[in-house]
Amino acid sequence: MPAQPSPAQEAKTMQSEALNVINDLKLDMTASPVDDVTIITRAQLEALEAALSAAEQQPAPFVAVKASPEALEQFTAYFVKNYPGPDTIIFDPKWHAPKIFRAAVSALSAQVQDVAQERYRHKKRGSIYTVMARGRLQVDGDLDNEKVVVYRGEDGQTWVRPEYEFNDGRFEPLPAAPAKQEGGHD
Numbered sequence: 001m002p003a004q005p006s007p008a009q010e011a012k013t014m015q016s017e018a019l020n021v022i023n024d025l026k027l028d029m030t031a032s033p034v035d036d037v038t039i040i041t042r043a044q045l046e047a048l049e050a051a052l053s054a055a056e057q058q059p060a061p062f063v064a065v066k067a068s069p070e071a072l073e074q075f076t077a078y079f080v081k082n083y084p085g086p087d088t089i090i091f092d093p094k095w096h097a098p099k100i101f102r103a104a105v106s107a108l109s110a111q112v113q114d115v116a117q118e119r120y121r122h123k124k125r126g127s128i129y130t131v132m133a134r135g136r137l138q139v140d141g142d143l144d145n146e147k148v149v150v151y152r153g154e155d156g157q158t159w160v161r162p163e164y165e166f167n168d169g170r171f172e173p174l175p176a177a178p179a180k181q182e183g184g185h186d
Contacts, residue, residue: 017047120151120171128154128174134163 005013024044118131133150137143137160147163 017050022048119174121174122171124170129159129171132158137162 120129120131121127122129129151131149131151135148135150137146137148143162148160149163149166150158150160151166152158
């Protein structure tokens with residue numbers, strides 16, 4: 001008795017079949033006298049639907065990413081700029097842009113795991129800050145290539161300070177904040 005394919009293998013097969021259907025549709029479009037029109041058969045539509053359903057059932061691979069409102073904003077801008085629009089070959093309402101957008105955000109959210117954030121308290125003011133990034137300063141002068149810390153206060157203001165100042169004793173580390181749940185905000 002042949003071994004049953006794993007769900008991942010089934011999804012890969014369905015994805016391959018869907019890509020074949022899409023390639024066939026693209027070829028049909030190039031042969032069409034009207035470049036932006038093609039006909040999708042019921043079998044092709046069903047193959048695409050099956051591939052989409054199989055892909056939705058697969059767990060997303062783990063990717064450690066720090067989620068942020070800025071990342072969602074960048075994705076939204078990219079999506080709006082690159083979405084081909086409603087006058088494309090796929091007319092099924094479930095492929096409409098808002099649903100595609102929600103599916104993409106859902107898939108990305110499934111892959112996102114917030115990492116514990118570095119938090120500090122300013123010793124004099126008592127203000128709490130979260131380190132957003134560490135990097136190097138690019139500037140003409142003595143501070144060129146100096147290590148810097150980018151951090152955000154609870155009031156939402158973002159600050160940049162040379163790392164040697166950040167670590168000179170004016171800030172004290174706090175226990176890491178718990179990872180945010182999906183839909184959390186900074």
